[in-house]
Amino acid sequence: MTGGYTGNILVIDLQDQSTKFEKTNLKDAKNFIGAKGLGAKILFDRLSPKTDPLSKDNILMFTTGPLTGTSAQTSGRGTVVTKSPQTGLFVDSHFGGFFAMEMKKAGWDILIVNGKSDEHIYIVVNDDEIRFKKAKKLWGMECLNTHNYLQKNEGIYRTALIGPAGENLVKFSAITFDGHRHAGRGGTGAVMGSKNLKAIIVKGTQKIPIYDSEGYKNKTKEVLRQIQENDFVPKRRKYGTPYWVDVINKEGFIPTKNYQEGYFEYANNINAETMQNRIVDKGGACFNCVIACWNQSSIKTGPFIDVSLVGPEYETIALMGSNLKMDSIEEVAYLNSRCNELGMDTITLGGVLGFAIEAYEKGIISDKDFSGNKIGWGKAKELGKLIDDIAHKKTKIAEILGEGVKGASKILGKGSENFAVHVNGLEIPGYDPRGxxxxxxxxxxxxxxxCHQxxxxxxxxxxxxxxxxxxxxxxxxxxxxxxxxxxxxFSLVLCDFAPISEENCVDLLNLATGFTYxxxxxxxxxxxxxxxxxxxxxxxxxxxxxxxxxxxxxxxxxxxxxxxxxxxxxxxxxxxxxxxxxxxxxxxxxxxxxxxxxxxxxxxxxxxxx
Missing domain, CATH: 1.10.599.10 (Aldehyde Ferredoxin Oxidoreductase Protein, subunit A, domain 3)
Known part of the structure; x- marks a missing residue:
């Protein structure tokens, strides 16, 4: 018997609200492992060439790997696989938390969403019981409020949902998991919104099969011990990803002023130490993770007092901090929280805002376009308003910026392509490659x-x-x-931050599945x-x-x-x-x-x- 996989795929057709149960192809699993790899194989096989990513014909998949939800460290990861509306290319957007583990416990390796619903809906998955429910009350609701509403009205489920940005088909909208983890890159939220699907909630009671349970148990203990002995893990646990702010700034390649510069003179105001001292309340962890790199934060002073969030992460600090010349961690946290609640990728949005400010400075965009909202470097309040406008497509310029910098520069022209910083439509993350x-x-x-990953x-x-x-x-x-x-x-699928060797990955994979990699x-x-x-x-x-x-x-x-x-x-x-x-x-x-x-x-x- 093969372990690691549940052996089941749930296929949902939104058009007629029907479901179909399929078996996981173990031959494909051997060749492509799971998560990213198996998702890519299925997308290639089932998606017609040149499909419009925002049409009903695009396919949206939530995928797990053979190690997801098991006793392996950092095994709470899952992957969203689809054709990206932002790039027109393949996208696999990874997420942490607990949703993927719960989906696996519900008996599903992969969840495939086809078609488009005629009305706004959400889906309830309770093991093999699937229900379709109207989402009229949820449509327009921000992410954490949606999560809380579902928990109150449906019970304790793990949630995957979109905010207003996804509903309005913003090209870089995200899918949010359990209110605070995100599949951020590539516009997966827009694909979900194009299907009139507000949320999927899942609960599972099944045991995940393991081929050699005793051997796997011993191996996971060994890997746990190695992670605990790793010199960098205590820093990761104490600071999370913001640890890298000082390192990258010191070396001179942190994105600053829309990538015009690589050094931010006020980095000390937005670095990990300042973040710990000023806004972090406590740490947190995804499913089965000893690293525990979350920062649960709240703003305690100033105009954005009482805003709370999980974060900011390094990428957000770089793109919405130094890149926009924000000189306080509270301002970065505020902008981050608005992205989280509206459901947008902070990397892309940070690039978009930097692009917009530079275009404004160069006279390509005018005061009239922004209806008197005078954006600029370091102007958190004004940029917060623009973020809201983009998510809701309130103005023409907000709609243009909602295309991302590639799309926006094509529309605006006038030399704006010279400072549109992207590759194939996806904005560059927090490591300027000139460094x-x-x-x-x-x-x-x-x-x-x-993509830095x-x-x-x-x-x-x-x-x-x-x-x-x-x-x-x-x-x-x-x-x-x-x-x-x-x-x-990323096909196993474990966390990028876990210091797990290739040899240990292979041992875990073989013990879980019975394969002989x-x-x-x-x-x-x-x-x-x-x-x-x-x-x-x-x-x-x-x-x-x-x-x-x-x-x-x-x-x-x-x-x-x-x-x-x-x-x-x-x-x-x-x-x-x-x-x-x-x-x-x-x-x-x-x-x-x-x-x-x-x-x-x-x-x-x-x-x-x-």
Whole structure:
């Protein structure tokens, strides 16, 4: 008997409010593991090419992996898989908390949502009992209020829901889990909103099968002990991700003033220590996580007093703090809380707001466009109003900004594309690649647009004496290897923050499932997943000439800080990109070769694409 998987997929058709139970394909599970990988396989098979991401024909999936909900550390993770309305590409957006664990306990490896409801609804999943309920009272409600309403009226369920931004099809709207965890990137909330689906709530009572329960129990104890002995875990537990504010600012590549600068002179006002002293109330953790990196915070003074939230995380502090020149942690927390409640990605929105301010300064957008709301660097109140306008599409400019910086710059024109900082429509996160060149290659080749989670090279580039951070030398191999490893890891699916070795991942996977992976075959599965997603993106119209960085990073050097004067030379980037293609076994145009696809056993998916 195979363990790790429940063996069941729940397929929901919103049009006629019907359900179908399918069996998990274990052959596919062996090749693509789960979560990201298995979701990619199903999306490729079932989604018609060139489907409009906001049409009823798009598919929305909530996926788990074979380790989800088990005794493995950080196994509370799940993944939303769909075609992104923000990029037009594949997107897998990962989330923590407890929803994925509960979904697995309800007996489901994957939940597939098809079609579009004629009315606003939410879905109740109680093991194999599925109910469709009207969401008229919930439509228009903010995220935490929706979660609380559902808990009060339905009982203790785990929740996946959207806020007003998702309802209004803002291209970078998020799905919120249990009121405070988020599948933030790529606009998954807009896909859910396009289906008139406000929420899915789930409760489960079943036991997750494990192939070798005693061996798995012993292995999870061993991994727990190793995590507890890791030198960095106490810092992660004490500070969470904001620990990186001081590190990245000190090295001079924290996004500042819409990526014009890489150093923020007021970083001490928004760093981890200040956050702990001024707004953090206590810590918290996702399901089965000893790291416990949450910061549960509240604002205790000033104009935003009594605002509470989980966060801010590093990415939010970088994009909505230094990038907008906010010089107090309270202001960052306020903007973060509005994003959370309205249901939007803080990385993209931070990039959008920075873009809007610069466009306003350059006269591309006027006071008239903002109806007298004079936005600017460090103006939290005014930007808070703009955030609300974007979520509700209250004005023409808010609707334009709701497209993201790529879409907005296309509409606005007038040279705004020169400071629209994105890759394939997804805004760049909190590590400006002019500070670590490997991140530039990672962003340009990411399978979902600019993403730090696909190949986070920052630590290696800063601390490995063999690597020079202002150089592309040896970066192509690192980026490729990390991308493959992360593709496999995000299919298990565990938390990015967990220091778990490849060997331990393989042992956990084999003990849970009964499979016989080696480290080599595990990484080969990651490579298979990466190449399948590449084929999907090519099928959907991705032009490989867009494996490129935004103009600002090539044209504008940093203006201050330790990396002052640094920019990325395009010819050096192009050479590194060609090296990356070669290492991947792709053509010099970035197309997977038949030889590589045959090696990975996915050559049939190239039919009609190559």
């Amino acid at each position: 670590t060149f490997g991140m530039g290659l990672a962003y340009a080749t990411s399978d979902r647009g600019a 696909r190949a986070w090279t920052v630590k290696a580039e800063l601390y490995d004496p063999e690597l020079k951070r202002f150089s592309f030398k040896n970066k192509a191999q690192i980026v490729k290897d990390v991308q493959d490893e992360r593709a496999a890891f 080696t480290v080599q075959s595990y990484l080969k599965s990651g490579e298979r997943i990466w190449n399948l997603v590449r084929l999907f993106n090519l099928r959907e119209g991705h032009d490989t000439c867009n494996d490129i960085l935004p103009k600002r990073l090539f044209n504008d050097p940093f203006t201050k800080g330790p990396a002052k004067g640094v920019l990325i030379k395009k010819d050096e980037f192009d050479n590194s990109l060609q090296e990356y293609y070669s290492i991947r076994g792709w053509s010099n145009k970035g197309i997977p070769t038949n030889k590589k696809l045959k090696e990975l056993g996915i050559e049939k998916y190239a039919n009609g694409i190559l």
